[in-house]
Amino acid sequence: MPSPALAQDLRALLGPQGFLEAHPQRLSYESDALGLVAQVPEWVLLPSDTQQAAECMRLLAREGVCVVPRGAGTGLSGGATPVAGGVSVVTTRMRKILDIDPVNRLARVQAGVVNVELSRAAARHGLFYAPDPSSQMACTLGGNVAENSGGPHGFKYGQTSRHVRGLVWVDARGEIIDQSDARLDPVGLDVLGLWIGSEGMLGLVTEVVLDLLPSPEVSESMLAIFGSLQAACEAVTELIASGLQPSAIEILDKLTIDAVEASVFAAGYPKDAEAVMLMDLDGSPAEVRELGEQLETILKAHGSRELRRATDPEQRRRLWAGRKGAYGAMGRLAPDLYVADVVAPRTRLAEIVALSTAICAELGLPCANVFHAGDGNLHPNISYDRRDADQVRRVLLAGQRIMAACVERGGTLTGEHGVGLEKRDAMCMVFRDEDLAVQERVRQALDPGRRMNPGKMLPVRGCREMRTRSPYLPGMKEYDA
Amino acid sequence: MSRSTIQSVEQGLAQLGAPVQTDALPIAQPRNESELQAILALAAESEWRVLPCGLGSTWPLVHLPEFWDLGISTCGLEGDIQFDPGEGVLTAPAGTPWSQIQDVVEAQSGRIAPYQGLQPKGSLGGLVALGLSGPERSFVGALRHRVLGLRVMLADGSVARIGGKLVKNVTGFDLPRLWTGSRGSLGVILEASLRVAHAPAEQHLLRLRACDLTQAAHLCERFHAERIPCASLQWNETEEGAVQLEVWCIGSAGAMQDTLRLVRRCLDVDEHWTEEAAQQARAAWAGAWRLAPDADQLVIGCQPSEWPALAVALANDLDLLGIPYAVRALPGCAEARVRWPHLPDAVTPALQALQDGLEACHASWQWFGTHAMAGTFGPAPAPGLAWAQESLRRQFDPQGRFQPRPRA
Ligand SMILES: Cc1cc2nc3c(=O)[nH]c(=O)nc-3n(C[C@H](O)[C@H](O)[C@H](O)COP(=O)(O)OP(=O)(O)OC[C@H]3O[C@@H](n4cnc5c(N)ncnc54)[C@H](O)[C@@H]3O)c2cc1C
Ligand SMILES: Cc1cc2nc3c(=O)[nH]c(=O)nc-3n(C[C@H](O)[C@H](O)[C@H](O)COP(=O)(O)OP(=O)(O)OC[C@H]3O[C@@H](n4cnc5c(N)ncnc54)[C@H](O)[C@@H]3O)c2cc1C
Numbered sequence: 013m014p015s016p017a018l019a020q021d022l023r024a025l026l027g028p029q030g031f032l033e034a035h036p037q038r039l040s041y042e043s044d045a046l047g048l049v050a051q052v053p054e055w056v057l058l059p060s061d062t063q064q065a066a067e068c069m070r071l072l073a074r075e076g077v078c079v080v081p082r083g084a085g086t087g088l089s090g091g092a093t094p095v096a097g098g099v100s101v102v103t104t105r106m107r108k109i110l111d112i113d114p115v116n117r118l119a120r121v122q123a124g125v126v127n128v129e130l131s132r133a134a135a136r137h138g139l140f141y142a143p144d145p146s147s148q149m150a151c152t153l154g155g156n157v158a159e160n161s162g163g164p165h166g167f168k169y170g171q172t173s174r175h176v177r178g179l180v181w182v183d184a185r186g187e188i189i190d191q192s193d194a195r196l197d198p199v200g201l202d203v204l205g206l207w208i209g210s211e212g213m214l215g216l217v218t219e220v221v222l223d224l225l226p227s228p229e230v231s232e233s234m235l236a237i238f239g240s241l242q243a244a245c246e247a248v249t250e251l252i253a254s255g256l257q258p259s260a261i262e263i264l265d266k267l268t269i270d271a272v273e274a275s276v277f278a279a280g281y282p283k284d285a286e287a288v289m290l291m292d293l294d295g296s297p298a299e300v301r302e303l304g305e306q307l308e309t310i311l312k313a314h315g316s317r318e319l320r321r322a323t324d325p326e327q328r329r330r331l332w333a334g335r336k337g338a339y340g341a342m343g344r345l346a347p348d349l350y351v352a353d354v355v356a357p358r359t360r361l362a363e364i365v366a367l368s369t370a371i372c373a374e375l376g377l378p379c380a381n382v383f384h385a386g387d388g389n390l391h392p393n394i395s396y397d398r399r400d401a402d403q404v405r406r407v408l409l410a411g412q413r414i415m416a417a418c419v420e421r422g423g424t425l426t427g428e429h430g431v432g433l434e435k436r437d438a439m440c441m442v443f444r445d446e447d448l449a450v451q452e453r454v455r456q457a458l459d460p461g462r463r464m465n466p467g468k469m470l471p472v473r474g475c476r477e478m479r480t481r482s483p484y485l486p487g488m489k490e491y492d493a
Numbered sequence: 494m495s496r497s498t499i500q501s502v503e504q505g506l507a508q509l510g511a512p513v514q515t516d517a518l519p520i521a522q523p524r525n526e527s528e529l530q531a532i533l534a535l536a537a538e539s540e541w542r543v544l545p546c547g548l549g550s551t552w553p554l555v556h557l558p559e560f561w562d563l564g565i566s567t568c569g570l571e572g573d574i575q576f577d578p579g580e581g582v583l584t585a586p587a588g589t590p591w592s593q594i595q596d597v598v599e600a601q602s603g604r605i606a607p608y609q610g611l612q613p614k615g616s617l618g619g620l621v622a623l624g625l626s627g628p629e630r631s632f633v634g635a636l637r638h639r640v641l642g643l644r645v646m647l648a649d650g651s652v653a654r655i656g657g658k659l660v661k662n663v664t665g666f667d668l669p670r671l672w673t674g675s676r677g678s679l680g681v682i683l684e685a686s687l688r689v690a691h692a693p694a695e696q697h698l699l700r701l702r703a704c705d706l707t708q709a710a711h712l713c714e715r716f717h718a719e720r721i722p723c724a725s726l727q728w729n730e731t732e733e734g735a736v737q738l739e740v741w742c743i744g745s746a747g748a749m750q751d752t753l754r755l756v757r758r759c760l761d762v763d764e765h766w767t768e769e770a771a772q773q774a775r776a777a778w779a780g781a782w783r784l785a786p787d788a789d790q791l792v793i794g795c796q797p798s799e800w801p802a803l804a805v806a807l808a809n810d811l812d813l814l815g816i817p818y819a820v821r822a823l824p825g826c827a828e829a830r831v832r833w834p835h836l837p838d839a840v841t842p843a844l845q846a847l848q849d850g851l852e853a854c855h856a857s858w859q860w861f862g863t864h865a866m867a868g869t870f871g872p873a874p875a876p877g878l879a880w881a882q883e884s885l886r887r888q889f890d891p892q893g894r895f896q897p898r899p900r901a
Contacts, residue, residue: 115718116796160663173667174638189877195857196794197624197635198674200874201882205637205670209663226720253579255602255691295748296722302747355659359579387661427661435664442664443654450645450653454666457884469665 014054014077014099021071022057025064030105032056041100044087045147046434047348048398048408051093053080053100060105061122062180062188062218068101069216070186078463079184081212083124083155086147088351089432091159091211096467101216103154109133110219117224118177118194123154123217130222139224142169145428146336154217160209162428164260164335165292167386169225171428173208178221181207183214184459194221206454211430212465214458228294233328234258234307236289236316237282241265241381244287245362247314248385252358256306258291261386262335265365268380268393269334271344277337279330282318289316289385290335338382339393345378346395350407353429354418358388364418368392371413375406389427390418416441431469440475448475518544518558522569529681530650532565533894537648542898545677547588547616551623560897565681567618572684578603582641582658584686587618604629604692618682624674625792629724632743633690637673644684645672648894658686671885678896679889693743699756700764704738710804712738712759717797721755722748791858799854806850810843 023031032038033055042050054077059065072079078098085092094100103124111120114137119130127148130141144163145151151161157179162171169175178192191204198204207214238244244263251261264272269281269288281288291307293300308319322328334341342349356364365381372379372394383390392414396403411434415425419441426435439448451470455462523529536543541562548568572586574594578601585594594617598605621643626635633639642656655668672679704712713726723742740760742752756762795803851858874882890896 115798118796160667162661166661170634170638171661171663173670174634183877183881187877187880189875189881191875191878193857193875194796197626197792197857199857200878201678201885202624202637202670202674203878203881203885205673206667206885208670209667249579252581257691296751298747298750299745300747302745355661357580357659359577384661388659389661422658424657424659424662424664426663427659428663430663431665439665442657446651447653447655448665449651450647450655450668451666453888454668454671454885457888458881 014072014075018071018075018077019055022055022068025067025071026057026059030058030060030064032058041082041085041102042093044082044085044090044092046088046090046093046432048350048404049090049093049095049433051095051097053094054097055099057099057101058105059101059103059218062182065101065106065216065218066182066186066188068186069182069184072099073185073461073463076461076463078466079216080465081154081158081216083152083158084126084147084150086151087155087159087432088353088429089426089434091430091432091465091468092155093433095433098463098466103152103216103218106154106218112137112139112224114139114224116194117226119222119224120178120192121153121220121222123157123220124152127151127153127156134224135227137224138227140227141222142166142175142225143172146339153220153222157208157217157220158210158212159428159430162384162387162389164262164290164384166384166428167261168257168259168294173205175223176204176208176220177223178219179204179207179217180219181215181217184461184463188218189215192219192221209430210454211432211469213455213469215464228259230297230300231292231294231323231328232300232304233322233331234291234293234304235281235320235322235331236291236311237285237318237320238287238289238314238316239285240315241287241365242362243315244289245365245385247289247311247316248361249359250314251307251310252386254306254310256303256310258293258303258307258386260290260292261384262290263381263383263385264288264290264335264338265381267378268338268342268382271341271380272334272338275337275341275344277333277341279332279334281334288334290331335382338380342380342393342395345380346397348396348398350394350396350411351429352390352392352394352411352414353426354390354392354415354423355425355427356388356390356418356423357421358386360421360423361385361388361390364421364423365390365392367417368414371417372410375410377403377406377410379410384427387427388423412438433468436467436469437471439469439471443475445475518561518564520546520549520564520566522566524569525571526646526652526683529565529570529646532563533646533648533650533681536563536894537892540892541894542896543648543894544897545618545622545681545895547619547622548590548614550614550619567681567683568616570683576601576603576689578689580658581660581689581691582686583689584642584658584684585617586684587616587621587682589617591615591617591620598689599692602692603689605687605689617685617687621673621682621685621687622676624676629690629743632722632724637670639688640669640673640685641688642686643669643672643682645680645682647680648890648892652683656686660688678886680895694745695743695749695767697742697749697753698764698766699740699742699760699762701738701740701760702763706804706808707801709738710800714797714800715759716756717800719755719759721759722752723756793851793856793858795851795854795856799856802854803851803856806847806854810847810850 038052038056041056042052057068059068080094080100082092082100082102106122106124108122134140144165145161156172160172177194180190180192182188266286273283293303322331369379377394380393394407396407398404415438425438521532544561544564546564546566567588570586570588574585574597576583576597595605621640624637642658644654646652723740725741727739
């Protein structure tokens with residue numbers, strides 16, 4: 013327990029708005045969107061800028077207190093849950109867009125700026141910020157950096173790491189490392205590259221410099237309707253092999269279509285379809301025209317029974333409403349949602365989607381698939397009720413089995429949600445102890461005291477021991493397989 | 494294995510066609526990973542400074558024996574090139590010559606972007622260890638965004654896999670990013686997996702025969718401002734001493750139709766190649782090297798708004814230095830490169846003037862080539878960054894096995 017003297021210093025530094033001590037105030041920081049594991053932080057600190065954040069970190073270092081960085085708490089892997097105790101340092105008071113430089117197409121923002129706010133600000137200059145997680149209405153850019161977040165348009169434009177040009181971060185000692193000079197290439201070891209996707213384990217990012225892209229001259233959305241999910245997946249594999257590059261390729265399966273169409277997010281997807289594929293095409297007029305024709309040929313050859321195309325912004329928004337609202341719509345099926353995040357080799361999409369569905373069926377669970385098909389990033393979504401212990405057991409088991417099946421076929425655990433707490437022990441499915449020891453060296457270099465987000469990403473026991481244990485979620489009681 | 498065994502491996506180097514000088518570094522060329530481990534153990538015991546290397550295409554630029562006791566080349570390590578066009582991923586042993594990789598990928602409509610113009614002599618591991626990108630980076634991203642995973646050996650002989658072979662993956666720290674561009678300072682890269690782009694349907698190379706540096710910088714600025722999606726603009730001094738500008742565009746037929754219209758609005762083109770554009774672009778790149786086969790390269794990053802100022806600084810200061818040079822700019826991603834036949838051992842007043850000019854336009858720059866210049870000519874590292882870099886380096890190489898010997 014941190015000392016009263018520390019509390020006094022932090023209170024003086026941050027004021028009542030920035031230092032939350034009362035239990036009810038801290039309660040809403042007990043978990044992220046994974047929800048299955050919760051732990052109320054000792055205190056919640058909300059600094060308002062880099063200097064204040066650094067001062068907080070210096071004070072916490074004085075007493076060796078553990079720090080869990082947190083943005084909006086939309087993470088789906090338990091990354092911001094203070095499972096090992098300590099305080100949460102939250103960026104939601106750091107919400108200033110510090111600069112938009114339209115000539116050089118750069119934005120400098122505080123870490124707590126919400127993703128969509130940057131998109132809106134950039135649009136005023138005919139620019140856009142490419143990474144667009146489905147949670148973009150709420151998640152912070154600092155959280156996006158920490159998770160290397162993706163989104164539907166990552167297929168063409170890449171994930172967050174491709175767009176970060178600079179960072180200001182504070183390490184566990186409270187030292188500010190200013191890498192905000194927007195260099196095109198690193199000089200010396202690429203610390204910035206390593207930092208992106210480090211899940212809050214190397215420090216707290218307080219400012220981010222991001223690349224903005226020119227808004228495309230023409231954008232079009234295309235919806236392809238399929239009588240089989242398998243056929244839709246096969247079409248994706250072929251269009252990737254043909255080198256076609258729409259900016260997004262998303263697939264929604266029957267269960268998702270049903271949930272969406274019965275909700276306020278209804279997008280007019282046909283209820284008798286087994287799958288719909290949603291694509292965006294952007295570029296110059298001739299480029300989009302040509303790409304549209306090429307896509308049509310492949311989609312029809314793979315049995316797409318109908319194609320809908322939309323260029324009008326309102327029609328496009330409607331087509332996408334179903335995809336963007338899919339998670340919300342699933343709330344109708346059950347109170348809780350478990351979102352897996354595996355990546356399949358793109359040539360084995362159909363096989364792994366079918367396997368995930370079969371794994372869930374075997375455990376008596378519904379599995380709704382909505383995923384970033386172009387990158388092979390699958391999200392089998394399992395609706396459940398966390399008050400039912402047996403359902404929770406089966407959900408976790410399904411998650412483990414889906415990851416294992418995917419890894420066995422050349423895939424991996426996570427494409428964008430991060431390892432966090434949820435997949436920490438599953439790291440042993442992908443890596444050997446020797447591989448993980450190399451990852452450990454990174455933490456040892458930048459946070460030797462292991463105070464930054466402890467208990468996340470790296471298994472706390474050796475893999476040889478882990479493999480003999482049953483699947484469970486760290487922080488929860490162990491379940492039998 | 495003894496020191497003399499290692500020295501005898503110099504002959505192996507000669508067979509590779511790499512430049513062997515009388516004062517050249519002894520090079521070991523292990524045939525498998527156990528041999529590599531044995532060599533590293535011996536190096537540890539003898540406290541040698543070791544340079545991991547590939548085919549040695551950069552050696553003319555480095556005063557090797559001044560800094561290292563032993564080179565270890567990965568070119569003898571066996572393994573196959575695996576390329577799956579459906580997946581868009583290539584995996585090969587680090588010592589694989591780049592030309593072989595290009596052949597395999599291009600035979601299956603792939604494009605091992607963004608490294609066109611690469612010296613055919615380089616190896617895959619050398620490319621990753623240098624972390625340089627080529628003209629296609631404005632389209633497909635820099636090399637470091639395309640390295641998906643590596644197998645590496647550390648100084649203690651342990652082997653680890655970092656990253657993976659999938660195009661999207663956030664499982665664990667992004668260690669491939671740390672190793673890309675690490676120039677052998679963390680350990681030996683054994684194998685690399687890269688994301689491969691699809692070959693563009695069309696390529697065009699447009700040439701403007703007479704163009705000075707300031708004019709070229711303004712064109713660059715205009716291309717950037719008007720969002721013309723060309724891959725690169727390159728201006729070179731020709732053998733006759735004139736400056737010529739080349740615009741290289743790649744993409745689908747539809748995209749090219751629109752791009753070429755935009756390009757022609759900005760300049761009156763003297764020559765235009767389509768079918769042979771790739772070869773022409775390569776030849777142009779090679780032409781720039783021809784000026785200075787053993788030359789250093791100064792890689793300058795600079796915001797587009799500063800390009801005209803950069804052009805002035807370069808034109809003035811390079812003329813002052815009295816050396817022929819070649820400049821290549823990527824308007825899509827704010828990079829300029831200057832290449833000159835000069836191996837400066839110290840910061841001369843003329844070089845200092847150039848440094849001041851670069852600072853005035855807020856450029857960042859680094860030397861590619863001479864270790865001797867690292868740390869003597871270049872922007873200061875960001876506050877705290879040097880600490881982070883050094884901490885990481887020490888974790889991977891605590892004994893300093895892979896670090897060059899400091900200059901006397
Ligand atoms: C409905 C829904 C849809 C989603 N869709 C997507 C999607 O399409 N793509 C995608 O990638 N993700 C998606 N996510 C997951 C989540 O939104 C992202 O991971 C997001 O980047 C998290 O941002 P946050 O601000 O909420 O971070 P948090 O949840 O608060 O934290 C996430 C992790 O980042 C660390 N962190 C946060 N801020 C900082 C900081 N300033 N410095 C250091 N570390 C920090 C935390 O310690 C934690 O480990 C979705 C989530 C939901 C609920
Ligand atoms: C002046 C010059 C400029 C160039 N510019 C570009 C450019 O802009 N874009 C581009 O794509 N290519 C460029 N190249 C070509 C190319 O990148 C390199 O020459 C080539 O890739 C190096 O490969 P190599 O096997 O010859 O490496 P070597 O010359 O043997 O080594 C080069 C560096 O990589 C390290 N290294 C090599 N192999 C390993 C390994 N397996 N593990 C760890 N470290 C290793 C070495 O320690 C050394 O620091 C340039 C070459 C030269 C000479």
